[in-house]
Amino acid sequence: MSRHLRRFSRTERTLHWVNALGFFMLLATGLILYLPSLSVLVGRRPLVKDMHFWSGVGWIAALALVAALGDRRGLLRTARELDAFDADDVRWLRRRRPAPPGRFNAGQKVNASLTAAFTVLFLVSGLLLWLGERDTRFRFASTVVLHDGLMYAALVLLVGHLYLALIHPATRHALRGMTIGTVDEDWARAHHPKWVPDHVDGDRPRR
């Protein structure tokens, strides 16, 4: 019988799903504000605008809360893993094989960095839009371009992410790691070989 290895801690999974929930709330309310056809269909712009704003505030606050109350050391360890690209990661990016990944492959690391950067930029441009409506010193002609452009860029990442997590047969097993926390050892050996030998006894995580 194949064993299961713990890939994501409870804190990491909570952070992921809080992030996903916040993103979809913001995407839904944002699209109503942004697309003329939806604006007309839904109406109630002042209400939708408030929902969008408070979803953004709630999103960042919830992420901060999970990080503060959860396993901070584990998160820092994961952040260091995502930051570090070894020789195989560089080979992976150059499409050279073999390039055995650790717990994350280089694509996942880049995705994580971009997602974090987009979060910061969404927050900055969103706050500038909000402040700019109240004070001309915070008003820049390009803020709305940045906020909208980020939405398009984030959608591209999201579509790729959803494809790999839900549809692509070779990778969709990873969803199990983000829901119940563990993945099949054989799958892990195939996709994250340098991570697996770290496990002494199978069902407990080393990192």
Next chain:
Amino acid sequence: MIESTPEPAPRRYGRGVFLLTVAGGVSSLAWGKAVWGHVSSAVSPVASSLAPFLPTGGWRIYTISGSMPSFDRATWRLKVGGLVEKPVSLSYDDLLALPKASQISTFHCVTGWTVKNVHWGGVRLGDLFDRTSPLPQAGALQFVSAEQPYIDYLAMPQARLHDVMLAYEMDGKPLPREHGAPLRLIIPEMYGYKNVKWLSEVNLVGDAGSGYWEQLGYDRDAWVGHSNGYGS
């Protein structure tokens, strides 16, 4: 004994990607709009085929209340009054019977987006003045929207600019509901919030007051590129 070569230290690319992306994004506050102008004109033929899923042409629909006013051709009236000798109440058909003007102009929103080359059809304020005969003390116009409490004002010299129009047509079709059906003000020299939608009244008054957004801190004289913190 085998001498193992030490593994080279991993490169910190993750933070590099993060910091470069944040820096690029923040710097785009200085160049984003100019670049987007080039990109959107290049992709607009593709984008227009994806209508209505994309904000084609770059329009955003801004409203201040819970629902948009609806237009009933049978009951709709434009009241023109205040400091005039002959107040009038025009039906939609009365409006269409006035001399029709057409123009192509660019629409600028104060939040940064721009729609180029919009085709407008409608009536000039001068033709309304001919019908109503403003009194000499009339120094400004108050535009009242059916979307309450939206109002705005233009000083008389602003209202007399050559391309100021009350538009009932947009891009060859009757003005759509979300753009202020059946009638909106167009003053291309000023930001969109002066271009009052869903017009129900035009009143001649002594002096320009503060419109809806001006009461919230926006400039009364909303010249494109020279107001609201831009170009000053």
